[in-house]
Amino acid sequence: MKETIVQLMQNEAPVIGDGGYLIELERRGYVDSGSGRERVGTGRGSGQFTPEVVVENPDALRELHREFLHAGSRVLQALTFFATREKLSRAGYGRQTEEINVAAVRLAKEVAGERALVAGSVSRTQLFEREGSGAATHVHDLLTEQIRLLADAGVDFLLLETFFHLEEMVIGLECARASGLPTLATMSFRPTLRASSDGHSPEECAKRMADAGAAAVGANCEQEPSRIVPLVRAMGAAAGVAVAVQPAAFRTSAETPCFTKMPQFPDELETIQVARRDFEEFGRRAVEHRFGFVGGCCGCNAAYIRALAAGIAAP
C-alpha cells in the first residue's frame, strides 16, 4: 500500500512533485494559449490554457508524465487545471467536463503505477476576478462538481493551486474537506507579494488555509524560486503546518514580481526563462528549510525537476 502524501511529507520531505504542464504542452503545440485571439493574463479572456489535450492528444500528456516520473517526481498531477465546467465551457469544452477530468486522472494513474502518488489539480475558477464575491455560490458548486469527479476517479490527494483570492481558496478547501481527501493548498500572489488579490497578507492566507484543513500551505506559480522561497517560509512559520511550494521558472522583477504581468507573457517567455540550476539551488533551500512538498509550475519541465531532485539529494 502506498504511503499517503501526509505520511510522505513526514517521512521523506521534501516530497518532489512535477509541474508546468500547460505551458510546456503549449510550447509543444498541444495547448492553446489564446494569445492569437485576446490579451491573455488579464483575467478577462475566454478559453486560454485549458486542458483539452487530455482527450485530444493523450499521448503527448502521457509522455510528459513519463518524463517527470523519470526525472524523480514522487507525485504526478492529473492535468485538471482550469477544468471546471464553467471554464471549459468558455473554451468550448463544457460538455466534456466529466470526460476530461476522469481521463486526466486515469492517464496519470496509469503512468504513476506504484511509483508515484496522483494529485488532482484544482485551480481558481476565474469567477472571483470576473464577478467578485457574488460568484461564491457558483464557485462552490463548480468546485464541488470537479472535486467529486476527481475523488471518484481515484486521486490520492488534492492540490488546490493558483488561487488569487483567499475567499475563493477557503471555498475550495470547504469543498475539499467534504471529499475526505488530504489537501495541499497554494495561493498565487499577483500583482504584489504583500497580499492576495482580496487584500490578505501571505501569513494570514496561510493561517486561514491551515484552519480550513490544508495539510500543507504555501504558494505556486508567478515567481521564480529566489522570490517565492522567502514568501513561503513566512507562510509556513505563520501557519505551523508543512510548506508546499511550486515556483515558476520565469524571471520577474521587483516592480513586476509576477510573470503573467510581464510584457513577455505569453509569447516571449523564452526570453525570461531562469536556468535549471536555479532549481538545483531551490532544492538545497527546500532541504534547509524543511519544506514538505516542492515542485515546479509554469516554465518548468522535466529538466528543472531533475535539477530540483539533484539539489535535494546533494544539499
Ligand SMILES: [Zn+2]
Ligand atoms: Zn504556473
